[in-house]
Amino acid sequence: MTSETHRDVARRRVFYIPGYDPIHPRRYRELYRKESNAQAAISDYEVTMAPKPGGKTFGWTAEGRIDGKRTKARIDVLVWSDIVRRSMGKSIPATYRQLVQTSWVYIGTGALWRLMRLRKGPVIAALYPVGMLIAQALMALLVAVLAARALGWGLTGGFEAITGWLDARYPVPAGTPPVDYTVYAVARTVLMWALGGLVCWRMLTWFKHQDGRFFAYYLMHDYAFSARWMGANPPELEKRMSDFRATIARALQDPVDEVLVVGHSSGAHLAVSVLADLIRAGEVPEDGPELAFLSLGQVVPMVSFLPRAGRLRADLHYLSQRTELTWVDVTAPGDGCAFALCDPVAVSGVAPETGKRWPLVLSAAFTQTLSPARWKELRWRFFRLHFQYLCAFDRPGDYDYFRITAGPRTLARRFEARAPSKSRIDLPASKYTSMCHDADPPETALSA
Structure with a gap:
């Protein structure tokens, strides 16, 4: 000067x-x-x-x-x-991996507790994307389970209606071995969870596209940028x-x-x-x-x-x-x-x-x-x-x-x-x- x-x-x-x-x-x-x-x-x-x-x-x-x-x-x-921008170009699974890694860095090094002693506001801001991303994942899983179960109930009800109609129209002769429905059960399970997985992914994708309102992905990438290099x-x-x-x-x-x-x-x-x-x-x-x-x-x-x-x-x-x-x-x-x-x-x-x-x-x-x-x-x-x-x-x-x-x-x-x-x-x-x-x-x- x-x-x-x-x-x-x-x-x-x-x-x-x-x-x-x-x-x-x-x-x-x-x-x-x-x-x-x-x-x-x-x-x-x-x-x-x-x-x-x-x-x-x-x-x-x-x-x-x-x-x-x-x-x-x-x-x-x-x-x-x-x-x-390059540091933010992460997939949804990669962002959740960042969540785990970044949380581990700040908690494992003891930095989180020491930062909280200074000011709780910015620490809460740092915890916000963790909580929001976890909440988004839990919400997507809940909706996925409900969708899968609804499909399962629908498939079961439809199958029972069809088999009931067939049994009434074409009675099974006495002594006929019971029908093995294993293939049906497997197909039903696969369809249920395929739908559940699709619903879960679509919800997570929607949340990411709405991040201009939630700022969860943005803030997660922000804190992960420093945590990845441990402060370097x-x-x-x-x-x-x-x-x-x-x-x-x-x-x-x-x-x-x-x-x-x-x-x-x-x-x-x-x-x-x-x-x-x-x-x-x-x-x-x-x-x-x-x-x-x-x-x-x-x-x-x-x-x-x-x-x-x-x-x-x-x-x-x-x-x-x-x-x-x-x-x-x-x-x-x-x-x-x-x-x-x-x-x-x-x-x-x-x-x-x-x-x-x-x-x-x-x-x-x-x-x-x-x-x-x-x-x-x-x-x-x-x-x-x-x-x-x-x-x-x-x-x-x-x-x-x-x-x-x-x-x-x-x-x-x-x-x-x-x-x-x-x-x-x-x-x-x-x-x-x-x-x-x-x-x-x-x-x-x-x-x-």
């Missing part, structure tokens, strides 16, 4: 790293357009958008007229949705993170005043490692733009508490001491999908004994920054609330995503006088605290 922490920002580069999301990044552009207009109307400022110049990344430009100052920002989405990053993700680092390093050579990296949800822990690698490599120029990191709705403990997350833990430890950047972590207790107000460095058990500077842990305080009517509308929409950090607040406080990304003040200046939240959780809770800078070898990953 440069010494000019009080200069106004005329030009800014913003890099947004999304969470585990298979959707095309244009979703974030349209969200920014809609919500910046809403926030500008509430807060009496102006934000206009335009297409960004050509390049390898997807993004847009935003021009803010805020506090009497004009700021131009180029916002790029660092995309890994293709990796997410798969090789293709490490390669993509290296590309992210190179992109940010080039931006730090541009004639701008601030380079801001925003990591949302699981994108936050990717950003931690990307920025740690960037600083280790000496790619932050002393006389360049200010480097800032804003982590939003982070779920770092879901990964850092796993046994092979040594790379992430080392990066958390390293980044927490650096003077080259400003790191602000914003969460909200109303967000049941995030580890709200949990200091990701401290709870992971890797805070340095001395010299810890970051992150500054702050609350978005949804119950205060959203009006009672708006809070009532959103309170039980858990996934929508997880994206509230990127949206407009009708009672905005110090946290305003659009002032941060398109306003004239740097992240350091905006929060320089802020003390960390009094409700923050900073007690070490992870069983695993080993640190390894290099990415762990992938050979011991669970089967897909």
